[in-house]
Amino acid sequence: EAGVTQSPTHLIKTRGQQATLRCSPISGHTSVYWYQQALGLGLQFLLWYDEGEERNRGNFPPRFSGRQFPNYSSELNVNALELEDSALYLCASSSYAGSGNTIYFGEGSWLTVV
Amino acid sequence: TQLLEQSPQFLSIQEGENLTVYCNSSSVFSSLQWYRQEPGEGPVLLVTVVTGGEVKKLKRLTFQFGDARKDSSLHITAAQPGDTGLYLCAGEKNGNKLVFGAGTILRVKS
Numbered sequence: 611e612a613g614v615t616q617s618p619t620h621l622i623k624t625r626g627q628q629a630t631l632r633c634s635p636i637s638g639h640t641s642v643y644w645y646q647q648a649l650g651l652g653l654q655f656l657l658w659y660d661e662g663e664e665r666n667r668g669n670f671p672p673r674f675s676g677r678q679f680p681n682y683s684s685e686l687n688v689n690a691l692e693l694e695d696s697a698l699y700l701c702a703s704s705s706y707a708g709s710g711n712t713i714y715f716g717e718g719s720w721l722t723v724v
Numbered sequence: 725t726q727l728l729e730q731s732p733q734f735l736s737i738q739e740g741e742n743l744t745v746y747c748n749s750s751s752v753f754s755s756l757q758w759y760r761q762e763p764g765e766g767p768v769l770l771v772t773v774v775t776g777g778e779v780k781k782l783k784r785l786t787f788q789f790g791d792a793r794k795d796s797s798l799h800i801t802a803a804q805p806g807d808t809g810l811y812l813c814a815g816e817k818n819g820n821k822l823v824f825g826a827g828t829i830l831r832v833k834s
Contacts, residue, residue, distance in 0.1 A: 614766075643822070653767070653812060653824035700766050712757070713822065715766035 612637065614716035616701050622722045623691050631686040631719045635703030641665075642684040643704070643713060644676060648697035656699075659684055691723045727751060728815055730825030738833055740802050745828045747813035748795040756789055756796045757822070759812040767812055770798075803832045 615634045623629050635642050644656040655668040659678035673689040682703075688695055698720055702713040729748045737743055747756070755774045759767035771780050773789035773796060780787045784807075786799040796813055808831050814822045 645824075652826040653814075655822060655824075702766075712769060712772055714769060715759075717766045 614701055614703050614714055616699075616716040616719050618719055619717070620720045620722070622724060624724055625691055625693060627691050627723075629688045629691055629695075629721055629723075631688075631699050631701075631721070632683065633686070633701030633703075633716060634683045635701075636705075636714055639703035639705050639714075640682055641704045641713075642678055642682065643702040644684070644686045645700040645702065646670075646697045647700055647718070648694070653700070657686070688721070693723050696721060696723045727823045728813060728825040730813055730828055732828060733826065734829050734831075736831045736833065737803055739804055741832075743800050743803055743830070745798045745800075745811055745813075745830075746795070747797070747815075747825050749815060750794065751815070751817070752793050753815035753817060753823075754793075755816045756793070757814045757816070758787055758796070758798055759814065761810040761812060761827075767810075800830075803830075805832045805834045808832050 614636055617632045621629055641660040643658050646654045646656055656670055657676050658666040662678050676686040678684045698718045700715050700718045702715045704713040727749055731746050735743055755772055757772045758770040760770055761767040771787045773787055776791045776793045778789045784801045788797050800807055811828045813825045816822055
């Protein structure tokens with residue numbers, strides 16, 4: 611069974627540009643989560659989507675946005691890129707939106723802003 | 725300010741030694757998860773603990789959830805070089821939002 615898949619693996623953008631990252635959850639999973647892992651800051655929660663809707667959002671500016679498609683895959687968009695947006699962006703999925711659920715991570719997308 | 729304080733940040737030990745990583749918070753979590761992450765890869769789930777006082781074992785790894793569900797520990801017995809990696813604890817709060825600790829970088833030297 612395929613795990614959580616993310617694309618692209620690496621992305622290089624210049625300041626001010628927009629970046630789009632994609633995630634396909636494990637088959638049967640309806641919840642998708644996005645995390646940012648920046649050097650020295652650890653894993654920071656970005657967004658949670660379930661059944662096509664945004665359920666929760668971390669402390670990030672509005673230029674971080676995303677969506678979940680009917681097939682439960684998801685996109686993370688980062689507008690007006692800043693140098694400090696350079697990080698590993700991790701997508702995770704879970705099978706249900708309940709307490710004690712287990713989430714599984716993809717391998718991440720490395721975004722470098724120059 | 726980290727909601728989940730993880731310690732130590734770095735640990736470098738010899739093969740065969742034992743170690744404990746701690747994850748502490750003033751908040752109560754409905755569950756707590758431990759992950760291991762290797763360079764260039766995403767975190768891989770090791771265990772989920774749900775009940776206060778729960779102890780789970782995974783080969784040489786022992787995980788404990790505090791009675792009040794505010795803290796957790798990971799104990800590794802007879803560490804091996806293959807245990808080297810970043811260990812992350814993550815607490816689940818309301819709304820399925822996982823809060824991560826800053827991580828513990830473990831290096832086991834042979």
